[in-house]
Amino acid sequence: LVCETLFGRAGGSRSRRLSRSPSRFWGQGTAARVLTGSIAGTGEGAPSSSRVFVVRSDQDIYIQTLRKLFNETHGIFMGLQRSEEELAGKSRKAQLVQVSKNYRSVIRACMEDMHQAAVSTRDPALQGQYSTQVSILSAMELIWNLCEILFVEAAAAGPLLLRLLDWVRLHVCDVDSMVREVLSSESPSKHKLFWNVVDIFVLQGRMDEARHLLSKEASANPTSMNMYKILDDLMKKMPVPSLGNTQTLTELELKWQHWHEECQRYLQDGTFASNPHMESICKILLGDEDAILEKKELMTTWYHFLVTRLLYSHPAVKPLELRFYAQSSMDLFLGGESSPEPLDMILMAAFEFEIHQVIKECSIVLSNWWFVAHLTDLLDHCKLLQSHNLYFGSNMREFLLLEYASGLFSHHSLWQLGVDYFDHCPEYGRVYLELHIERIPLSTEQKALKVLRICEQRQMHEQVRSICKIMAMKALRNNRLGSALSWSIRAKDAAFATLISDRFLKDYCERGCFSDLDLIDNLGPSMLLSDRLTFLGKYREFHRLYGEKRFPEAARLLLTLMTAHIAPCSFWMKLLMDALPLLEQKEVVFSAEQTYELMRCLEDLTAGNPDQQKFQADDKTTKVEMLRLALARNLARVIVKEGTVEGS
Amino acid sequence: LSKPFLSKCGVVSVQDNRVSIWSAGDLGNAGLSGEYHGEPHLLCDIQHNGDVMDMQFLDQERIVVASSTGTVTIFRHHQNNQTLSANHRWEKAHYHHVDQDTSCGGAACTGVVCNNPEIVTVGEDGRINLFRADQKDAVRTIDNADSSTLHAVTFLRTTEILTVNSIGQLKIWDLRQQRNEPSQIFSLAGDRVPLHCVDRHPNQQHIVATGGQDGMLSIWDIRQGTMPVSLLNAHEAEMWEVHFHPSDPDHLFTCSEDGSLWHWDTSTSVSEKPSFLHQGGRSTAYLSHSTINQSVVSAWLSNDPTKDRMEITNLIPNQTLSVNSLDVLGPCLVYGTDAEAIYVNRQLFA
Numbered sequence: 001l002v003c004e005t006l007f008g009r010a011g012g013s014r015s016r017r018l019s020r021s022p023s024r025f026w027g028q029g030t031a032a033r034v035l036t037g038s039i040a041g042t043g044e045g046a047p048s049s050s051r052v053f054v055v056r057s058d059q060d061i062y063i064q065t066l067r068k069l070f071n072e073t074h075g076i077f078m079g080l081q082r083s084e085e086e087l088a089g090k091s092r093k094a095q096l097v098q099v100s101k102n103y104r105s106v107i108r109a110c111m112e113d114m115h116q117a118a119v120s121t122r123d124p125a126l127q128g129q130y131s132t133q134v135s136i137l138s139a140m141e142l143i144w145n146l147c148e149i150l151f152v153e154a155a156a157a158g159p160l161l162l163r164l165l166d167w168v169r170l171h172v173c174d175v176d177s178m179v180r181e182v183l184s185s186e187s188p189s190k191h192k193l194f195w196n197v198v199d200i201f202v203l204q205g206r207m208d209e210a211r212h213l214l215s216k217e218a219s220a221n222p223t224s225m226n227m228y229k230i231l232d233d234l235m236k237k238m239p240v241p242s243l244g245n246t247q248t249l250t251e252l253e254l255k256w257q258h259w260h261e262e263c264q265r266y267l268q269d270g271t272f273a274s275n276p277h278m279e280s281i282c283k284i285l286l287g288d289e290d291a292i293l294e295k296k297e298l299m300t301t302w303y304h305f306l307v308t309r310l311l312y313s314h315p316a317v318k319p320l321e322l323r324f325y326a327q328s329s330m331d332l333f334l335g336g337e338s339s340p341e342p343l344d345m346i347l348m349a350a351f352e353f354e355i356h357q358v359i360k361e362c363s364i365v366l367s368n369w370w371f372v373a374h375l376t377d378l379l380d381h382c383k384l385l386q387s388h389n390l391y392f393g394s395n396m397r398e399f400l401l402l403e404y405a406s407g408l409f410s411h412h413s414l415w416q417l418g419v420d421y422f423d424h425c426p427e428y429g430r431v432y433l434e435l436h437i438e439r440i441p442l443s444t445e446q447k448a449l450k451v452l453r454i455c456e457q458r459q460m461h462e463q464v465r466s467i468c469k470i471m472a473m474k475a476l477r478n479n480r481l482g483s484a485l486s487w488s489i490r491a492k493d494a495a496f497a498t499l500i501s502d503r504f505l506k507d508y509c510e511r512g513c514f515s516d517l518d519l520i521d522n523l524g525p526s527m528l529l530s531d532r533l534t535f536l537g538k539y540r541e542f543h544r545l546y547g548e549k550r551f552p553e554a555a556r557l558l559l560t561l562m563t564a565h566i567a568p569c570s571f572w573m574k575l576l577m578d579a580l581p582l583l584e585q586k587e588v589v590f591s592a593e594q595t596y597e598l599m600r601c602l603e604d605l606t607a608g609n610p611d612q613q614k615f616q617a618d619d620k621t622t623k624v625e626m627l628r629l630a631l632a633r634n635l636a637r638v639i640v641k642e643g644t645v646e647g648s
Numbered sequence: 649l650s651k652p653f654l655s656k657c658g659v660v661s662v663q664d665n666r667v668s669i670w671s672a673g674d675l676g677n678a679g680l681s682g683e684y685h686g687e688p689h690l691l692c693d694i695q696h697n698g699d700v701m702d703m704q705f706l707d708q709e710r711i712v713v714a715s716s717t718g719t720v721t722i723f724r725h726h727q728n729n730q731t732l733s734a735n736h737r738w739e740k741a742h743y744h745h746v747d748q749d750t751s752c753g754g755a756a757c758t759g760v761v762c763n764n765p766e767i768v769t770v771g772e773d774g775r776i777n778l779f780r781a782d783q784k785d786a787v788r789t790i791d792n793a794d795s796s797t798l799h800a801v802t803f804l805r806t807t808e809i810l811t812v813n814s815i816g817q818l819k820i821w822d823l824r825q826q827r828n829e830p831s832q833i834f835s836l837a838g839d840r841v842p843l844h845c846v847d848r849h850p851n852q853q854h855i856v857a858t859g860g861q862d863g864m865l866s867i868w869d870i871r872q873g874t875m876p877v878s879l880l881n882a883h884e885a886e887m888w889e890v891h892f893h894p895s896d897p898d899h900l901f902t903c904s905e906d907g908s909l910w911h912w913d914t915s916t917s918v919s920e921k922p923s924f925l926h927q928g929g930r931s932t933a934y935l936s937h938s939t940i941n942q943s944v945v946s947a948w949l950s951n952d953p954t955k956d957r958m959e960i961t962n963l964i965p966n967q968t969l970s971v972n973s974l975d976v977l978g979p980c981l982v983y984g985t986d987a988e989a990i991y992v993n994r995q996l997f998a
Contacts, residue, residue, distance in 0.1 A: 067664070067988060071989065072987075074968075079966070413988070416969055416970075416986050443699070443756075444699060444701065444716045444772070445756065446701070446756075446758075449861070449905075450905065450970065450986075453885050453886065478744035478755070479744075480744075480773070480774060480795065480796065480797070481795050482795030482813070482814070482815050483772070483774075483795070483797050483814055485815065486797075486840070486842055489839075489840065515795075516792075518794065518817065518833060519815060522833065522835050522840070523840070524816075524835070524837070524838065524839070525838060525839055525840075
């Protein structure tokens with residue numbers, strides 16, 4: 001974490017900057033890491049100045065090329081989870097190795113992009129940041145590659161050395177530029193770096209290339225032709241482990257012993273005495289540690305030294321023997337001058353086959369959880385991790401995936417990847433998802449729809465309801481009643497639908513007409529979501545029927561609205577008043593039965609609260625009187641009408 | 649969210665709130681063997697404020713972009729020096745206005761359609777705007793055109809537009825008329841499932857396709873009735889975009905939140921057609937469809953499922969995240985997913 005002081009009161013400039021100093025390779029804290037133990041005080045006696053620390057959250061997830069890393073490895077991760085478990089034995093292992101290689105190729109691609117960005121940018125701060133990222137990514141790939149060799153592929157003695165050689169050739173020290181320089185010069189053997197290149201080829205076991213260069217020296221220097229021929233022959237004959245099953249380990253060891261003795265003889269005979277370069281090469285071939293150590297500058301790292309040592313002294317090294325050689329190599333190489341760095345410790349832990357240690361060290365030093373989460377998941381698929389119980393009982397793989405996915409959720413679009421990771425955490429994934437998904441900011445409806453779809457697919461009904469409510473409230477506040485309704489339909493939220501209908505009805509009462517007719521006229525079956533909504537729809541229909549002068553139907557509808565008790569009490573008076581013009585029509589609209597019903601409704605309404613009537617404005621009593629009169633008149637007419645029909 | 653679409657010059661995409669133009673090789677002629685013309689490379693890009701909700705080309709050089717902040721921007725692509733610049737901007741084209749006291753908050757602009765020089769936009773505020781390029785203010789605004797969110801808009805004729813909204817209605821608006829009411833409203837029977845996208849048949853203007861939140865594809869004949877002619881159960885989640893192929897409208901493409909992209913092919917249903925044309929693959933072959941048998945009723949409207957077969961293929965082998973957007977031109981199809989990747993398929997009819 002890097003914190004800065006915001007301000008300080010009296011107490012001067014004794015601000016102590018607190019930082020966990022990042023070592024050369026590694027970056028800064030993750031997003032939303034809680035600040036622990038970070039109080040800076042002043043010296044004794046002085047009044048303590050209050051300081052506010054601004055914790056800057058890490059910006060890793062916002063770097064463009066790292067996003068590519070996250071997106072592509074998400075695809076690989078999903079593929080791995082879904083892959084066939086039935087494949088057993090060799091084919092499964094091959095499959096897992098392929099997955100590992102895919103991960104690594106994505107890391108390399110990102111390294112390339114990051115490198116391009118670093119080269120092309122003009123801002124020095126940005127360039128520094130990109131370069132740091134490149135070195136971090138390269139270290140990650142180094143570690144991953146080693147883990148692939150030792151854990152995923154679990155190379156056995158024999159092929160193990162070859163893989164380690166490849167690893168060293170790929171990652172450690174950049175030979176190519178030196179080689180190009182030497183080869184492109186007019187007389188390569190006179191170039192000052194010539195012997196460096198030959199040495200490094202030998203150190204990396206690249207015999208053919210070394211011999212090719214030596215031949216140039218031999219042709220330029222005929223006097224050493226004899227020495228050259230012998231050395232060339234030795235290098236040609238060197239036994240190396242084979243990948244196929246063409247030779248057993250015992251055969252290899254026998255051959256190698258033979259060859260080693262031959263080299264020894266030549267050296268002791270003084271064959272190379274006149275040419276110190278060739279002599280040192282011969283010593284290297286014999287695995288002489290001091291001779292190899294002399295080339296420290298060329299090898300640059302202790303693990304290169306380790307592999308060279310193994311190549312020339314124990315080519316048939318077994319995996320479990322690596323730890324001893326690794327430890328001694330590191331000690332010899334560093335020689336007490338410098339102490340091992342975090343990267344060194346991680347590689348050492350890998351050579352010692354301490355998988356948990358590797359993961360732990362990486363977690364501490366790296367700035368986000370991407371690396372450890374994916375590596376651990378892969379190793380778990382290789383069935384290499386026993387359930388390492390953490391204090392809350394979840395296993396390590398799940399813990400790391402949860403942390404990684406939680407980090408993704410703070411990003412405005414990478415959160416979708418996080419969902420899939422949570423899905424594959426059997427114990428706590430669902431709970432984490434439920435908590436995180438409700439906190440995604442819903443800036444547009446499209447985003448809300450995506451979140452909802454995710455919740456619905458996982459039967460997270462609580463979250464569906466809550467999100468729909470949030471969106472509906474937002475819409476309501478912005479006066480988008482149609483949107484609000486559409487959200488409540490999605491959540492099947494009857495209570496909210498009632499709220500919206502009340503709003504519409506309130507609008508109607510205030511303005512005397514309906515707003516948003518396109519919505520109310522076209523409610524369709526969603527009308528049935530809530531009683532109030534049904535009432536709204538039917539009420540509007542009543543108005544329409546009235547407008548179209550279809551009075552009998554309108555009357556019947558109105559009556560149903562009242563008798564079916566879906567109208568809110570506050571509306572009853574209004575409905576009755578709506579009946580008034582129908583009662584006053586020239587044509588008799590309401591039948592006797594209907595009129596009786598209306599009268600009953602009126603009585604129910606007025607009988608309900610006799611006290612209230614005293615406080616009501618006069619117009620209410622006027623209304624009631626008008627209604628009574630109209631009803632009575634209608635009743636009179638309808639009785640006469642119904643009575644007369646039979647006659648004549 | 650990446651929203652790509654095609655033009656003759658290349659692919660325009662959006663990633664991380666930057667509008668970018670890529671050259672995707674020679675898109676016009678795929679060549680007989682449909683060779684891969686090299687990796688698309690980035691020509692230029694520019695920062696954009698807010699999420700890009702929709703984009704369209706106004707003409708060869710100008711792109712109109714609709715933002716989640718409610719702003720509509722025109723970008724100009726300078727081909728000589730390969731740069732993008734913001735040409736014109738209508739701030740607060742879409743907003744929520746609650747009352748006099750509270751300030752207006754921006755509302756996302758969800759759809760834009762162009763017919764040079766006219767630009768029509770719709771948004772979450774239920775508003776329709778008609779702009780003219782290079783005119784500072786909106787030519788016409790229909791406030792509260794819809795009480796729900798308008799999800800997409802397209803031109804029906806030069807003076808009429810189609811909109812779809814979140815209560816499952818398809819509306820026709822006549823821009824010549826001054827009243828702020830739609831001239832026609834269509835809706836689905838049954839539940840009012842929100843409609844997210846709309847496209848019109850390129851040649852036969854009465855055929856309209858819409859996609860809904862339940863993944864259903866509806867084909868409408870707007871000359872008759874207020875209900876769709878056919879409902880096709882398509883995707884398992886929201887259908888985000890539907891497009892008729894511009895030069896070969898017997899082909900329809902839909903993409904969805906469920907991660908699939910479907911190619912609907914009705915070209916097999918016209919029985920008189922000789923069989924070799926159905927295979928496509930040669931760059932000239934599929935273009936001649938439209939000249940044959942113009943009087944034949946479009947396969948989209950025919951109701952007989954036994955007689956007319958429709959071939960439906962999913963173009964994505966391993967689907968994971970949502971496909972948000974697609975575009976198609978000639979033999980080329982481009983689509984963007986939520987994994988922030990854009991895919992180009994150059995051999996659509998091979």
